[in-house]
Amino acid sequence: MTTQTRPVSTDADPGVAPRSRAITLLVLGAVGASLAVAVGSPIATSVIGLILFGILHNLLEIRYVAGRFSGVLGRPFLDLLGALITGIVVCRLLVGVVGRPAQLAEILLGYGVLAAAAWQGLDGRRRVTALAVVGTASVVSLTFPAYHFVVLTHLHNVVPLFFLWEWSRRIVSRRGRQAFRAVQLVWVVAVPAVILLGLIDGSLGADPGIVRSVVGDGHSVVASSAPPGAAATVVGMRFLTVFAFMQTMHYVVWVALMPRVAPDASAAFEARVPWVTGPRLWAMGFMAAAVFAVLFGVDFVQGKALYAALASYHAYLELPVLLAMLLGARGLAAATSGGPDDSTHDSTEVPAGTSVGHVTAAPVGGGGGTGRGLGPGSAAAVAPEPEVHP
Numbered sequence: 001m002t003t004q005t006r007p008v009s010t011d012a013d014p015g016v017a018p019r020s021r022a023i024t025l026l027v028l029g030a031v032g033a034s035l036a037v038a039v040g041s042p043i044a045t046s047v048i049g050l051i052l053f054g055i056l057h058n059l060l061e062i063r064y065v066a067g068r069f070s071g072v073l074g075r076p077f078l079d080l081l082g083a084l085i086t087g088i089v090v091c092r093l094l095v096g097v098v099g100r101p102a103q104l105a106e107i108l109l110g111y112g113v114l115a116a117a118a119w120q121g122l123d124g125r126r127r128v129t130a131l132a133v134v135g136t137a138s139v140v141s142l143t144f145p146a147y148h149f150v151v152l153t154h155l156h157n158v159v160p161l162f163f164l165w166e167w168s169r170r171i172v173s174r175r176g177r178q179a180f181r182a183v184q185l186v187w188v189v190a191v192p193a194v195i196l197l198g199l200i201d202g203s204l205g206a207d208p209g210i211v212r213s214v215v216g217d218g219h220s221v222v223a224s225s226a227p228p229g230a231a232a233t234v235v236g237m238r239f240l241t242v243f244a245f246m247q248t249m250h251y252v253v254w255v256a257l258m259p260r261v262a263p264d265a266s267a268a269f270e271a272r273v274p275w276v277t278g279p280r281l282w283a284m285g286f287m288a289a290a291v292f293a294v295l296f297g298v299d300f301v302q303g304k305a306l307y308a309a310l311a312s313y314h315a316y317l318e319l320p321v322l323l324a325m326l327l328g329a330r331g332l333a334a335a336t337s338g339g340p341d342d343s344t345h346d347s348t349e350v351p352a353g354t355s356v357g358h359v360t361a362a363p364v365g366g367g368g369g370t371g372r373g374l375g376p377g378s379a380a381a382v383a384p385e386p387e388v389h390p
Contacts, residue, residue, distance in 0.1 A: 020171045020172075020173065020176040020177070020179075020180060021176060021179075023180065023257075023261060024176070024179050024180045024183050026257075027180075027183050027184070027187075027252070027257065028183050028186075030249065030252045030256075031183065031186060031187045031191065031249065034187075034245055034248040034249050034252065035191060035245055037244075037248065038241055038244040038245035038248060039195075039200060039203050039204060039205070039241060039245070040203075040205050041205045041207065041208075041209050042204070042205065042206075042237070042240045042241040042243075042244035042245075043206070043207075043208045043209070043211060043215065043218040043221050043222070043240065043244075044208060044209045044210055044211045045244040045245075045247075045248060046221060046225075046240070046243060046244040046247055047208075047211045047214060047215055047221060047296075047300075048210075048211065049244070049247055049248055049251055050247075050296075050304070050307070051289060051292060051293050051296055052289055053251040053255050053289070054289070054292065054307055054311070055284075055285055055288035055289055055292060055307070055310070056255060056282070056285030056286065056288070056289060057250065057251050057254040057255050057285075057314075058285075058310070058311055058313070058314040059281050059284060059285050059314075060254045060255060060258065060259060060281070060285070061254045061258075061314045061318070062313065062314050062317060063265070063266055063269045063276075063281060064163070064254070064258050064259075064262060064265045064266070064269070065163075065314075065317060065318055065321055066269050066272065066273075066317075067264075067265035067266060067267070067268035067269030067270075067271075067272070068262065068264075068265035068268065069321045069324070070268060070272065072121065072320060072321050072324045073317070073320065073321070077116070077120050077320075080116055081113060081116065081316075081317060081320065084109050084112050084113050084116065084316075085109075085113065085312055085313050085316045085317065087105075087109045088106050088109045088110060088312045088316060089309045089310065089312045089313070091103070091105045091106040091109065092106060092305065092308055092309035092312060093305075093306075093309045095305070096302075096305060100145070103145050103149070104142060104145060107138065107141045107142055107145060107148055108138065108142075110152075110316060110319075111134055111135075111137065111138040111141070113316050113319055113320065114130075114134045114319055114320075114323060115131060115134050115135075116320070117319065117320035117323045117324070118130035118131050118134060118323065119131070120320070121320070121323065121324050121327070122327060126327060130323070130327065146228040147227065147228065150225065150226070150227055150228070150239075152315075153224065153225055153243065154225065154239075154242070154243060154246070156250075156315055157243065157246035157247055157249070157250045158188055158246070159318055159322060160188075160249070160250055160253040160254070161184050161185075161188045162322055162325055162326070163253075163258075164180075164181075164184050164253065165181060165184065166325060167258075167261065167262060168180045168181055187245075187246070187249050188246070191245060192242045192245070192246065195238055195241050195242050195245070196238050196239070196242060198234070198238065201234060201238070204234075204237050204238070204241055206218070206237055208221075214296055214297060214300050215300050219231060219232070220300070220301060221240065222236045222237065222239075222240045223236070224304075225239050225240050225242075225243035226239045226240060227239065259278075266278060292306075292307060
């Protein structure tokens with residue numbers, strides 16, 4: 001019995017996948033610009049960035065994660081995650097009323113998300129080990145809840161590194177891939193280390209500047225990212241500067257970079273949720289930004305509390321995918337196959353039924369493959385992963 005094949009192009013569409021060198025240089029330029037504004041005015045940078053891109057980047061990140069990793073976020077697991085995260089949203093909304101109990105409940109639910117992801121995606125010894133680590137970490141977090149939320153705040157801005165690292169597998173040239181990854185390490189590791197070590201303390205700006213009318217002296221902004229008791233110290237200002245810089249790069253990744261270089265993820269999401277087209281999603285993001293601009297102007301603390309509650313969906317939805325990427329959970333292979341690290345690029349044909357990106361190559365004359373969580377025939381609308389050439 002012969003195996004039917006269908007041709008699959010191994011050349012990137014230049015209109016979809018820009019050259020890797022250009023992408024790397026643009027990210028490096030964004031690092032320099034983000035550092036300049038964050039060091040000069042970290043309070044204003046973090047507040048203005050939140051107003052302009054907070055909700056929009058939430059929506060775009062959810063689109064990428066749900067589209068790219070549909071194999072990990074299939075139903076009914078996605079329904080369970082939705083219930084747990086909705087509980088976290090409620091806890092965040094109740095913090096101002098009941099205080100510490102709501103924070104402790106959020107911590108438990110957050111670790112519940114990780115435990116559910118470990119149970120769903122792992123098995124055997126890996127599952128037992130992951131659950132043991134999650135249990136131990138939850139005890140530490142419940143013992144030191146204030147530190148838990150500071151760590152969570154900063155770790156959220158580190159997460160794009162893992163998605164960018166995974167995406168870079170599309171870059172054909174090993175040298176180009178290494179250069180791209182090196183730039184990511186610069187902004188995630190090297191720059192924060194320089195700031196936290198106090199090497200640029202003389203350049204840090206503590207004046208709220210143009211957002212003074214919104215946040216006053218900015219103490220609440222500093223306190224949200226500083227270790228407990230350090231908000232009024234230079235250490236607190238260092239942590240805020242790191243946060244402002246990495247938040248800005250966080251927005252660069254999700255608002256400017258990923259929609260441009262990963263159109264297949266957007267197409268996969270629209271195949272799952274057809275009514276949320278690209279223009280509609282961007283429109284929702286900008287309209288929400290306008291609403292929150294008013295809320296922040298009226299009462300910044302309450303407006304930020306509401307934003308933090310709604311942002312729980314994107315912040316916690318990425319955790320199961322992150323766990324899957326780090327530990328190789330079930331459902332991940334189909335979502336990430338087809339990159340240069342997985343196969344050679346000499347062949348131009350793929351056996352029928354072989355997974356290519358988000359598409360299953362169907363036998364000649366057969367119907368389109370159906371990805372997990374996608375409706376029948378919808379996978380045909382999703383392009384294979386584009387390769388990015390140097």
